[in-house]
Amino acid sequence: xxxxxxxxxxxxxxxxxxxxxxxxxxxxxxxxxxxxxxxxxxxxxxxxxxxxxxxxxxxxxxxxxxxxxxxxxxxxxxxxxxxxxxxxxxxxxxxxxxxxxxxxxxxxxxxxxxxxxxxxxxxxxxxxxxxxxxxxxxxxxxxxxxxxxxxxxxxxxxxxxxx
Numbered sequence: 001x002x003x004x005x006x007x008x009x010x011x012x013x014x015x016x017x018x019x020x021x022x023x024x025x026x027x028x029x030x031x032x033x034x035x036x037x038x039x040x041x042x043x044x045x046x047x048x049x050x051x052x053x054x055x056x057x058x059x060x061x062x063x064x065x066x067x068x069x070x071x072x073x074x075x076x077x078x079x080x081x082x083x084x085x086x087x088x089x090x091x092x093x094x095x096x097x098x099x100x101x102x103x104x105x106x107x108x109x110x111x112x113x114x115x116x117x118x119x120x121x122x123x124x125x126x127x128x129x130x131x132x133x134x135x136x137x138x139x140x141x142x143x144x145x146x147x148x149x150x151x152x153x154x155x156x157x158x159x160x161x162x163x
Contacts, residue, residue: 052078052140054115054125055160056151063115065140069101070117074139080161082123084152090128092152092159096121104135112149113142125159127152 052075054061065071084092090110099120107116114126116136124136127149142148151157 051163053162054142055162056148056157057153059147059151061113061142061148062144063113063140063142066138068103068137068139070103070137071139073100074123074161075163078161078163080159082159082161083156084123084125084159085156086154090130091124091126092157093118093125094123094159096123100137102137104137106135107132107138111141113145115139115141125152 050065052063052065054063065075082094084094087093100117102117102120104117104119108131109129110126110132111129112127114124114136116124116126116138118124118134118136123139127145
């Protein structure tokens, strides 16, 4: 009986030491602010390919892109002339015939001007801020959304996407 208790104590001490070692290996790194952290596969793109333009009813909106596989595949298909449909009074969407590589993430907050991929074939342009429980692959964002909601209107809208 004493041997079993001694064995359990030694085993527990070993587990604690192992856990502390794993913790220090993975978590005891220097403190880094959120602004310094870049998500893997989501870096700023170089000057030549970091921006595309969306034209809606003659008004052009500049989209700053996120570097990832989805964005690179979309860039290969530009220029695009698509009709985006209305959904929920806060977004326009378009389903492509082919799938894109995707890396969806739970984003919590959507902002007007976000350009994202839902699933692996649905391009979504948001024109309102709101909370969400859905996951998206971020493609980019329109910094100056002045007039975006008005240009997108209430129904379907033709959008030209070019470099």
